[in-house]
Amino acid sequence: MKFPHILAFALLANFVRAAEPTLITVEAESFVKQTQNAKRNWEIKKDRPDSKGGSYIEVLPDTRVTHGDKLIDGENFSNEPGAVAVLHYQIQVPEAGRYYVWARAFSTGTEDNGMHFGLNGQWPKSGQRWQTIQKNGWHWDCKQRTETVHTGVPMQLWLDIEKPGEHTLMLSMREDGVEVDQIILSKSPDFRPEGVNYSEAMIEKPLPKKKLARLPDGNAEILVSGELKQWHKVTLTLDGPFAGEQDTAPNPFTDLAFNVTFTHESGTPSYTVPGYFAADGNAGESSAESGTKVDEPISRRTSPENGHTPLLSPKENTRLSMAAANRSKTITESRVVLKSHLLTRLAVTFVRMVA
Secondary structure (H helix, E strand, C coil), X not given: CCCHHHHHHHHHHHHHHHHCCCEEEEEHHHCCEEECCCCCEEEEECCCCCCHHHCEEEEECCCCCCXXXXXXXXXXXXXXXXXXXXXXXXXXXXXXXXXXXXXXXXXXXXXXXXXXXXXXXXXXXXXXXXXXXXCCCEEEECEECCCCCCXXXXXXXXXXXXXXXXXXXXXXXXXXXXXXXXXXXXXXXXXXXXXXXXXXXXXXXCCCCCCCCCCCCCCCEEEEECCCCXXXXXXXXXXXXXXXXXXXXXCCCCCEEEEEEEECCCCCCEEEEECEECCCCCHHHHCCCEEEEEEEEEECCCCHHHCXXXXXXXXXXXXXXXXXXXXXXXXXXXXXXXXXXXXXXXXXXXXXXXX
């Protein structure tokens, strides 16, 4: 037999080609149409030079940047796939099978890191709630947010395609402000874009949660933070009873309500605004799941120019004159007088909503 080494090389080359994963690469800005965009709209942008091809997309306007900003379901947030800001892409699929969905995204905060993927007008559960927790840079992820793993389970985001040929890939908003540069559909569960390193332990099962250490309750102080200027947000952070998001007796999300009532010194007007459990007060950066902080975001819509004084003076660090709320009580309420002509009385109420 002549030239056996050439035959061996050809067989080796065919083996290498067969081992390469089937990839379908989609530029995010190459969508053919956009629907459900009355309230949020995907816009093509070019102001990030490190995006592939020089362009990327962002869903705007972005009104929910932090957890403290108001969530408006069906507007700046949608857990229902296909309901808000839907993009349609025409793709050619070389072979049928399960395709894992990778997205190269840019997230700047805790509320712009999720979206949904669908196929041919359908939104299977396996394509919903794509999630990333990587911040301030372009990063690849193939993770699905679940009820037990909010940071996303690696390699649990896929679309099953029953036959080769032309198909419609769909992308819809879950959180406004998310930025997307590129999408890859991979037929191999072992494929990883450059820079991604998912450990087998992460893929097989969620990492076990550490047993929560019980810490002392807070000292009932209220810290005022934010710029005390017209239209700027001011946050009142109460150092209250210790709680964790996995607690069951009670749970700070499902069993307790935190309400703050702002009242003018004359008795009217009076406004009651809901607050939220904030773990250590910096969970967006620390990923803390427990703590004593409860936040109350407010916006001051008046100013000295239109006849009103500021809600709080810049030097105030208001103290709530009560002991830390006892976890066994159903209602704990206290009031504190603020030095202001606009709103001078603050009522803080914890309400136990279940027995």
